Amino acid sequence: MKFGKEFIAQLIPEWQTAYLDYIFLKSMLKDIRKSKEKKRKKSGENSGGLKKTGTLGRTFTGLMRRHSPRKLEEEVILVKNMQHDGKDSYETMFLMAAEEGAEFDIDFFNRLDLELNKVNTFYRNKVEDILDEAALLDKQMNSLIALKAILRDPDKSKHSVHLGTTQPSQELTTATSMLNRNKERYNGSAHKEVINEIEMSSDHSFQEFGTQRATLTSQQLEPVKVVRNVKINIMPETPRSTFRSILSDSQTKHFSKEDLDRGKQMLRAAFIEFHRKLWLVKSFSSLNLLAFSKIMKKYDKITGKQASRSYLDVVEKSYLGSCEEVGKLLGRVESTFTKYFTNGNHRNAMQVLRPLRKREKHRVTFLIGLFTGGSIALIAATVFLIRFFRIYEEGGVTQYMDAVFPLYSILGCIFLHMLMYAADIYLWVHYRINYPFIFGFKSGSELGYREILLIAMAISLFSMFGIISNLNMETKDLPTIPEVIPLILMLVLLFILVCPFKIFYYSSRIFLLRSAFRCMCAPFYKVLLPEFFLADQFTSQVCYLNTYILVQAIRECQYFFCYYILGAFKNRDTEFVDNNVYEIFFYVVAVIPYWIRCLQSIRRLVEERDPMQGYNALKYFATVVAVVMRTAYSKNSNDIWKMLSFLTSGIATFISIYWDIVIDWGLLQKNSQNPWLREKLVIGQNKIYFLAMIVNVFLRFAWMQSVLRFQIPGLHYKVTVTIFACLEIVRRGIWNFFRLENEHLNNVGKYRAFKSVPLPFQYGDGEDNH
Structure with missing residues (x-):
């Protein structure tokens, strides 16, 4: 791999503008090369002769270095350190300005000086922030010991x-x-x-x-x-x-003692994050030093001049190359963490502070292919079984679609959600969006798109296996056993999700369960991005309504439990949906996700004093009203409920569209350098953003299907509603990518590459409060 690609792959995304602009400097070297070629053609020299001359020149330069190693280098450039406000500022004088084409060399060194000053200033600021935080952690640690x-x-x-x-x-x-x-x-x-x-x-x-x-x-x-x-x-x-x-x-x-234990946990988390900061700052210094070395060696190779040693000596003596505080702090943090937080166990401390990078496993790719092939084969077998044995005829299809289809459609919703999430992760990684940092995943434990795709295809395989088993048992006239298969599949998935053993991506399962629990307990938990992001995923499952039974995941859960608890599975009886208690839950279950988001926004309004969170709460409250009206219309088909449903849903939809595009995605900015987009974009083609906005608007109005009772000819009504539900999941997947892109760009704009970890102790003298 060329260094340019390796450099881009290793830099910290949130600090990318603070790094040496290696790509631009490389393009300036191409201009210098073209200038040299023009000069060569003008002088009539052939390429072969020039190469020999260059080789002899380099040999002769090497002989001269034995006698005066710095003489030729000092004749090429002269670097001065100009102090401004107590800070270093470097300026390079090109001593061969009389040569033809020297203006390209002058421009190159001027830009190189700007880059060196920029990198030095950023690095100095980060080190000063780290030293201040180290002093505060030192004070916090002594307070903990004293208490x-x-x-x-x-x-x-x-x-x-x-x-x-x-x-x-x-x-x-x-x-x-x-x-x-x-x-x-x-x-x-x-x-x-x-x-x-x-x-x-x-x-x-x-x-x-x-x-x-x-x-x-x-x-x-x-x-x-x-x-x-x-x-x-x-x-x-x-x-x-x-x-x-x-x-x-x-x-x-x-x-x-409870406060002491809690304070110790908070301080432990602060030390872990501080150690991560030190490593990032150290890697910033190392990668930039290597980039300066590479670019100067390329300059020497292209021009035949020997300017690299003089300039690299200056870089080495600069703050970027001479500061040793970060390295010393790393050793002290590790020794302190080992002693006070792991009882002197250095190995355990290093496992926490320096977790190993997750290695790609070939068996994951193999299993994805195996499960995908198995799912396709089972789909073909299912179609063949239905057609060949003519299982559902003379009303059997209607009974199956009314009673059994919703039991499996919940698994289909989960599968599609996982598929869209895998696609989002792939795009986030491709465009260098730091999703593990944004979500706050434990370092090294985040799932990649391959692992998510593996889980999705496993759900698909076992769901199709359950369907074909169900059909096979129906041919043998077993009335009860086929109905229990969806229940068995769901229980297996729930068991894997809550399994207490450290298998099946344990840390990711715990993270998901904790986030879901905090969503359900809103507003009593502090609202972080994973919590409201997950709650937004839940809202995508209750956007469409059905008069008799439920297709969306959350309402399907209601149907799922009632179907088995009330014993309706014995004869596929769906009369329980007309029960008064069931109808009450029909309303309540639909508004739960939106109500959770409303409470989360109110909690953030109280804590952050941000009026936008108040507007967000009103948006979700308007959506709650719209969902209730659409639900009432599905139960009472008259013109009054239809008009109220249109009015409330239209208002909620227009507000949601504006919020999606302007607030969540940060688009539609009039004065942006990218017309009607934002200042910074991670995707190079602007038309992708306009296409995403059009698709978002179109799919936001898909709720009209539940009011107009639109049905695709030749398909059962349940299938039509399922298709629209899948479109909403696709819309949510698109929203996920652009929502996290906007969050990432906000972090980049503020150079925010660290988590803000609260400290346990505060001092009444007004100093060192955090």
Whole structure:
């Protein structure tokens, strides 16, 4: 692989504009090459003679280097370090400006200087941010150790330590004096262990290499002095913590072991993310240094001049090449994490801090092909079985479509969703959209499009196996057993999903279950992108209505459970759909996903104070009203309900279209350099975005099928509704790609490549609050 492709593949997507513009500099070298060729043709020199001259010149240059290694290089360029506001700024003077075509060389070095200054400035800013965060983590770590010391104090039951006040409380002063009085006479193992921890924490301070940001010195510190004016800064993230934060006093808070454990978990997550930051910054430096080396060697090769050593010496002495703080911090973070968070187990610490990259497995590709071929064969066998044995004749088709078809269509919805998600992941990877970071997947555990495609094809294979088994048993006049097959398939899928063993992509299953649980518990959990993204997927399953039974995944679940719990599977009786309780759930189940999104938006409005979240909540509330009206019309077919259904659905649809295209996708910007699109696009062809907008508008109006009762000739009504449901899933898959693209570009615009991890402790003096 050429270095240009490798460089693009390895750079951090969110920082891509801060890297050396290797591709543009390479194009400038092509201009220099063309200038040399024109000069050669003008002088009448043949290519062979020039090559020999170049070879002799290089040999002669090598001989001259033995006597004066820098003489020729200094005659090519002269690099000066111009200080501006205490920061380095490099300017290169091309000393052979009198040559013909030298303007291309001058332009090249001017651009190279701009790139070096840009990279240096960005790297310096990142290192300074890291040093500030290291000092804060150092202070947080010592607060954790000191609080641990207070809890281990044998007299802690006599003293109530209060945290959260801006001034030292009476209890804190009393505890300080008690520790001072007992320091000489108390020689217990717990107290010695605490003092040793504080001393070792001081010894391993992050900032021992010359910076003044460190908050601790090597002197011995008292635990209570360390935690003076400290309060716990644990944000409510669960229903329990949310209620506790509402009911408890925010000014004073009794510190407990539970708070200590929670603070330790938060600090552990902060150390993991900080270690990741260090690695990214270090890779930024290494990759840019290599790019400077490569581009200068190409310059020497094309021009025959020897300017690389002079310039690379300057690059090596610049802040980018000479800063050693990041490397030292990496070692200190790893040693601190090993000692305090993995009980000294270095191997476990490295597994957490440096997870191995997931390797592509050939058996995944093999199984995808096997399951796909099996599914196609079973589809052909199903068609043959129905035609040859004439299983459904004289009303059998109607009974099958009314009773059994919805049981399998839920599996079809899941299959199509997985298929669209696999396509989204493939496109995200192709266009370098950092979806694992955006979703917050555990490093190295995210599923690629091959794994998602494998799961989808496995669902397809076993679903088709269930269908053909069902048909085969019908030919043998087994009335009950065929009806149980969909239930068995669903139970198997649910068992795999909640399986407690670390098999079948355990971490991804837990992530999905946790996100789904937080969606159902809205608004009591803090709303993150995975939660509202997953809730949006649920909304795509309840967009279409059916008068008798349900086709969409969520309503199919209602039908699925009622069909088996009420015993209707014994004779394919669907009269239970006319039950009053069933009709009530018919309304309730349809609005659950939209109501969840409405509550999530309200929670974000309260926390983030963003008025757009309030408008988003109103959008979903309007959709709830529209769904209720369409459901009522499906049960009461008259002109009043039809008019109300058209009116509410039309309003909700226009609002949703605007929100999709303008807010979620960031398109339709009048003053953009890309007309009616955004400033930055990851897809080079603008027509793709316009096509996506047209398809989104068209599919948004597919709800009219449920009002106009449109039916495709020659197909059963259930099949028609299923086709429109599949179109909605396709629309959601398209929305997923552009929604994450817009999120990725927002991160790129803010150079946001790290997660914001909250820290457990806050200081009442107003300093180092995070």
